Amino acid sequence: MKIAWVFPGQGSQIVGMGVDLQETPIGQAKFEQAEDILGWSVLEKCQAQETELSRTLYTQPCLYVIESILADLLVQNGQLPDLVAGHSLGEYSALYAARSFDFTTGLELVKRRAELMDKALGGKMAALMKFDRQQLEDAIAANADVVLANDNSEEQVVISGTPEGVDAILAQVKAKRAVPLKVSGAFHSPFMTDAAQEFQGLLDSCKFADAKVPVLSNVDPTPTQSATMLKERLMKQMTGSVRWREIMLCLPQEGITHGVEVGPGKVLTGLIKRTCPEIKLTNVGKMSEL
Structure with missing residues (x-):
């Protein structure tokens, strides 16, 4: 054990x-x-x-x-x-x-x-549940203002960046659920x-x-x-x-x-x-x- x-x-x-x-x-x-x-x-x-x-x-x-x-x-x-x-x-x-x-x-x-x-201050983070990983990775690769902050599991991640950048990714990537986190900065x-x-x-x-x-x-x-x-x-x-x-x-x-x-x-x-x-x-x- x-x-x-x-x-x-x-x-x-x-x-x-x-x-x-x-x-x-x-x-x-x-x-x-x-x-x-x-x-x-x-x-x-x-x-x-x-x-x-x-x-x-x-x-x-x-x-x-x-x-x-x-x-x-x-x-x-x-x-x-x-x-x-x-x-x-x-x-x-x-x-x-x-x-x-x-x-x-x-x-x-x-x-x-x-x-x-x-x-x-000035950053934004959002959690995505049940999404297309390839689509997300491609969207982040094309957006200098956002990164994958927490790769929590196959079906759950958190993105982090400027508010405009995060909103752009959320508009582009289909996810079952997307939840903005209650934080002030773009952590990680x-x-x-x-x-x-x-x-x-x-x-x-x-x-x-x-x-x-x-x-x-x-x-x-x-x-x-x-x-x-x-x-x-x-x-x-x-x-x-x-x-x-x-x-x-x-x-x-x-x-x-x-x-x-x-x-x-x-x-x-x-x-x-x-x-x-x-x-x-x-x-x-x-x-x-x-």
Whole structure:
């Protein structure tokens, strides 16, 4: 039996998430540490209005803290993964779970990433479900203002770019469903280059260790434990595509038989279930699921 832990990203947050974790010594300590670093309470934000929790500035640190606590509780229960991966923001939780950096280093990075992404304006993102992939790829290739931001599965992707560019693609490509995302910027695209350059200074100063288990990165879904490589891949993540479809296809190739989605919601579980039906899946998003 080989187990992969997968960590969801922005979009999986739900009001009330993580509240039960404060009953554990690990949770209590991490929530206190987080408040010192962030200057605000993760628990308070998790119990705030959905609009506030869904603001990038708060969503990303809240998810990272909760997913890190859940990972620590799993380890305390004697469970360890054979491989980890995270979707977008979830990659930070995955790197923490693999002990490539400590909790505070990860949170400092996530805090800065959230601040920079929260400030990004003028972009648009949209999700497409059940579309003609060739038609989409051709349309994007002919449009310099749009990229494939999240390749989530064979039937679900997210495009990112200028509002005009994204609207043009949506008008051209037939899809069963197209949903504009509630974000201010064109995340995971070259339009985030300025933010990525600002972020690089902090990332350069952070100490990474070789991961204890292989990590599949968003921009390069080949397993590695190399600290240098993991840091390089993380640097490219803000402007690069999330290659989640390829990450999922890599799981059976790596001999993974079981997957655990560590965090709120079941977004990744649903994607993996449809892509790799042979993998047994469970969710750990709250105390009762541990």
